[in-house]
């Protein structure tokens with residue numbers, strides 16, 4: 001695992017299976033190699049382009065928060081539901097770490113030096129490009145399913161328990177930024 005990815009994602013250590021941990025890290029490595037963004041940019045650029053110019057929360061803060069929410073939710077579901085609805089924690093954590101890895105290929109730098117969605121990202125949103133990167137690194141299908149189904153495209157397929165958790169963790173950490181009742 002390269003030092004940049006290790007520093008970016010301390011949560012990789014939560015994946016118990018060494019082979020899955022390496023494949024998950026490798027996917028981030030090749031995405032960074034092919035991106036116009038550098039690892040340090042991820043602590044600066046806003047996590048979405050859909051919440052207006054005042055959004056301060058960075059890409060990495062949001063991504064890491066989703067992984068933390070997903071892990072906590074998975075642990076609670078295992079604690080309360082046990083064998084009735086078992087959650088595979090390694091699959092869950094790897095999928096949460098990889099859900100948005102394809103976004104690194106969605107960006108282009110515009111004339112003002114700002115990161116914007118490029119043509120590739122319009123043709124292939126990050127659930128698709130993320131699966132492509134992950135499969136190249138040997139990430140198993142149960143994890144690729146989480147990447148594929150985490151966003152609205154996934155509303156059209158039947159999600160696994162782990163994919164439901166990542167989907168909701170992602171949206172609960174996004175929708176209130178986009179629009180919320182505030183009285």
Ligand SMILES: [Fe+2]
Pocket residue numbers: 099100126150151170
């Ligand atoms: Fe996403």
